[in-house]
Amino acid sequence: MSFILSATEELAKYMHKGMVVVLESTTYPGTTREVLLPKLGIECGLMAGEDWFLAFSPERVDPGRKDYTTINTPKVMGGITEDCSEVATAWYEGAIQTVHRVSSAEAAEMAKLLENTFRMINIGLVNELAIICERLGVDVWEVIDAAASKPFGFIKFTPGPGLGGHFIPIDPLYLSWKMKSFHYNARFIELASEINTNMPRYVVSRVMEALNDRSKALKGSKVLVLGAAYKPDIDDVRESPALDVIGLLKKKGAAVEYHDPYIPHIHHEIDGWQMDSVKDVMKEVKDADAVVIITNHKVYDYKAIVESAKFVFDSRNATRKDSKDSANVVRL
DSSP states (O other), X not given: OHHHHHHHHHHGGGOOTTOEEEEOSOOOTTHIIIIIHIIIIITTTOXXXXXXXXXXXXXXXXXXXXXXXXXXXXXXXXXXXXXXXXXXXXXXXXXXXXXXXXXXXXXXXXXXXXXXXXXXXXXXXXXHHHXXXXXXXXXXXXXXXXXXXXXXXXXXXXXXXXXXXXXXXXXXXXXXXXHHTTXXXXXXXXXXXXXXXXXXXXXXXXXXXXXXXXXXXSTTOEEEEEOOSSSTTOOOOTTOHHHHHHHHHHHTTOEEEEXXXXXXXXXXXXXXXXXXXXXXXXXXXXXXXXXXXXXXXXXXXXXXXXXXXXXXXXXXXTTTTTOTTOTTEEEO
């Protein structure tokens, strides 16, 4: 919220008649009306919906995606008043193919939180399913593919080492926080967050167990983490589970290196450590006691990695085509 408040206070210095102000930052329902409206309009004596126009339209982006970009991704728009919605919609329609109007700024704010909460909860579900399947001795990836063969009533989500990015791990907690003021506990959100937050620790425990099965201790072992970005083929490390996995491996006494073709350097501000991506990835793959795949970048030659590594822990099912008969690969 500090960024929204700072931007609002600065913008308030330049308010004038005819302005259209649209908040796009994901936040809790009520922010546009309760925070921006008083600071921008009331303090300068301008009437929203008459002198100027205020709305909320959540950002919708999927970094690295080519089929849906800014121009053809439908934009949700909700104004403080009906006139605010109409003016802001007309403005955005000059650049966006489809603008979906809703009745209020609060409805638009809530729609964005629903989008991200839907994803977070479903990812939490399949992450827990991965833990359950491992204990039952069932291949979770096979189970998900089988369920996804149903042409209706099922949406495919896949497990992983944790949530990353600046949206999915954080945004639903806005809603959880807001509901506490109404004396309501958002249980689905809190539970999914707990499961997803624990996944890096679960990955490290699985790596430790697999090394133990190979008569190796994690402490003192050389571990190479492949991928630091929070999703494939981008250079964004915000909230990436790779940071937690690396940090936990370090605390367990492992000698950790990482490689990411898009992220040459990592600096963990909270724990204080920093690392550079290794230069020769295949050399490090051969030298490592364990290779841990965290981000399944397309540039990696997974067949060569499987053939060269002593042991691979694959948290993304990236090696599925190349590890069917490989005893040195363990998947999440």
